Amino acid sequence: MSMLSLAGLVAFVVAFSLGLGAIPWIIMSEILPVNIKSLAGSVATLANWMTAWLVTMTASLMLNWSNGGTFAIYSVVAMGTLLFVCLCVPETKGRTLEEIAFSFR
16 A cells, blocks of 8 residues: 555656646746746745645645545645636747737736
């Protein structure tokens, strides 16, 4: 059972790194205008790390409350994030920075 748990953890880390975990870094590099990229990139990095800190700090408390409930809450948040990305983040392939900026207007 311990090997199955380890395999599940490794699969989660790989899937998250290839999926939702990369979203903040992709948005920073492709969507942000050049004139605010450094400041906005810093804010996005801060938000990403603060969210990771919040999950780390609350996971133990929530697992003591309910194992299933903890993962249900995290799953709902992940689904909300996925919906936000699919509905609100524009496709950038083959577009200039000006075209991307225009899609936010």
